[in-house]
Amino acid sequence: MTTEYKLFPGCLMTNRLPFLEASAKVVFDELGVGYSSAEFACCPNPVGLKFVDNKTWCALAARNLAVAENENKNIMSLCNGCAQSLIIADHEMKHDPILKDEVNEILKKVGKEYKGTTNVIHFVKVLYEEVGLEKIKASVKHPLTGLKVALHPGCHYARPSHILKVxxxxxxxxxxxxxxxxxxxxxxxxxxENLCCGNVVRNTDPYTANTMLKSKFDGAKRAGADCLVVNCPSCFQQFDTEQAKLKSIAEEGEVYKFPTFYITELIALAMGKDPATLGIKFHRNKGKEALAKVNL
Amino acid sequence: MPKIDFNVKRDVLDLMIGGEKISYCYQCGICNDVCPVSQRWGSRYNPRDTVLFSALGYKETLFLAIKRDPFILWGCTACETCDEKCPSEIPITEIICYLKNAAVAAGLTPEFYPESARTIRDNGMAIPVQPAINKRREKLGIGLPPNIPVDEVKAIMEATGINKVLGKKEEKEEGTA
Known part of the structure; x- marks a missing residue:
């Protein structure tokens, strides 16, 4: 594969969950997905700064897009939110010439210009459409046969569908x-499966977020799952870190220590990579039982 | 008769890329039915009403309600399920985002949002670089993160005028320094 992407891990993965980034890089290296880093700033958060001021959000996203444009490269995002922010900002500017002009006027102050020539793609799409399942299957040395997985693709991976077209x-x-x-x-x-992880409403009302998280875990457990698998660091954080907060609303005797894996962790484990070097130990819920089921 | 704010009406209508879709809202309520927050809170969180009040330009009525209970607006978890299910394809989350921008400007926001914007302005990232995590990165074999262009982020945020909205806390900080 010759395409080289500008890798966009995002703030959360870079500065809080680096083991997820490490697992993604292990998988990309093994499968020959080309990537390099760039001086990106915050995407910015589509459910943070966008709520404060849409124009500022758009201008900062345009700066990131311009950085990749300068190198004639497309962006590969490791986070649902970053992918969504960059794709929607690009879409908004392509459909609103006044906004595009305003943003470019602002970008002049930092010597940049947004042209609209870079594509942004979520890494799951790269793995499925460009690498392909056959190549991934061929790389599996330690099949995870018997492990039962509940999926959580996450809201911003694919919605709004008419813009993201994932x-x-x-x-x-x-x-x-x-x-x-x-x-x-x-x-x-x-x-x-399609229920939100509760990340956004947590900033307003943690109780509501916890009830959503609880529904998610209860549903996955009822279905007999051993773990959740996600493709977004923000969802990962909700499930793995915030799970401890369910104690206050748990039914008597119910324990919430359900493991979550990022999809590249799962693929790396199947490739035979050592859980210790992948950094599974940095999870709050390390999933020892789930991993023991597949002799790990 | 509620006061009509024609600016809100116009802005909300302008949000509809490719047509004034919001006028197709026939108040079917599917947005409420599929909303995970509305399912938990019933009438307290009601995107259908929010769309109707915005389309009519009833900003004053809506914002008085938000002042009484910010959850009316900020309860939205931005999962965009309503957008996918709306039979008239109204981008409800975008309308709510527009209203959130207006609410922040009016000071009707949970502190998290302006605070997180200030973190981005001051660090270039929503989550700043941390020495302990950098050590962990090196152990994991992925090295230090690339340089973060904080100065460019600051210059852009200065130019967009967002600092007017974020300024309050800074003044307070200067006062206590």
């Missing part, structure tokens, strides 16, 4: 499912 059926996503299956693991269906 997959055909936005409420019935298949790429993550197929990637998980290519590791030898089994996907279990549960009604809460």
């Amino acid at each position: 997959e055909e059926d936005v409420m019935n996503l298949k790429y993550l499912r197929k990637l998980v299956e290519s590791t030898g693991a089994t996907v279990v269906d549960y009604p809460e």
Whole structure:
């Protein structure tokens, strides 16, 4: 594969969850996905700065796009939110020439210009469409046969579908499912698959976020899952870190220590990479039982 | 008769790329039905009403309600399920985002949002570089993150005028320094 992407891990992965970035790089290296870094700033957060001031959000996104444009490269995002921010900002400026002019006027102050020539792509799409399942299956040395996985593709991976155009059926996503299956693991269906992780409403009302998180875990457990698999660091943080907060609303005897894996961690484990060097130990919920099921 | 704010009406209508879709809202309520927050709170969080009040330009009525209970607006978890299910393809989350911008400007925001904007302005990232994490990065074999262009971020945010909205806390900080 000759394409080299500008890698966009985002703030959360870079500065809080580096083990997820490490697992992604292990998988990209093994599969020959080319990537390099760039001087990107915050995407910025589509559910943070965009809520404060849309124009500022758009201008900062345009700066990131301009950085990749200067190198004639497309951007590959490791985060649903970053991908969504950059794609929507690009879309807004392409459909609103006044906004584009305003943004470029602002970017002049830092010697940059947004032209609209860079594409932004989520890494799940790269793995499914460009690398392909056959190549991934061929790289599997330690199949995760018997591991039951509940999927969480996450809201901003595919919505709003008319702009992101990630997959055909936005409420019935298949790429993550197929990637998980290519590791030898089994996907279990549960009604809460498309339910939000609760990340955004947590900033306003943690109780509401916790009830959503609880529904998610309860649904996955009922379906017999051993773990959740995600493709977004923000969702990962909700599931792995915030899970401890369910204690206050748990039914008597119910314990919330459910493991979550990022999809490239799962693929790397199936490739035979050592859980210790991948950094699974940095998870709050290390999933020892789940990993023991597949002799890890 | 509620006061009509024609600016809100116009801005919300302008949000509809490719047509004034919001006028197709026939108040079917699917947005409420599929909303995970509305499912938990019932009438307290009601995107259908928010769309209707915005389309009519009833800013004053809506913002008085938001002042009483910010959750009316900030309860939105931005999952965009309503956008996918709306039979009239109204970008409800975009309308709510527009209203959030207006609410921040009016000071009706959970502190998290302006605070997170200030973090981005001052560090270039929503989550700043941390020495302990950098050590962990090196152990994991992925090295230090690339340089963060903080000066460019600051210059852009200065130019967009957002500092007028974020300024309050800074003044306070100067006062206590």
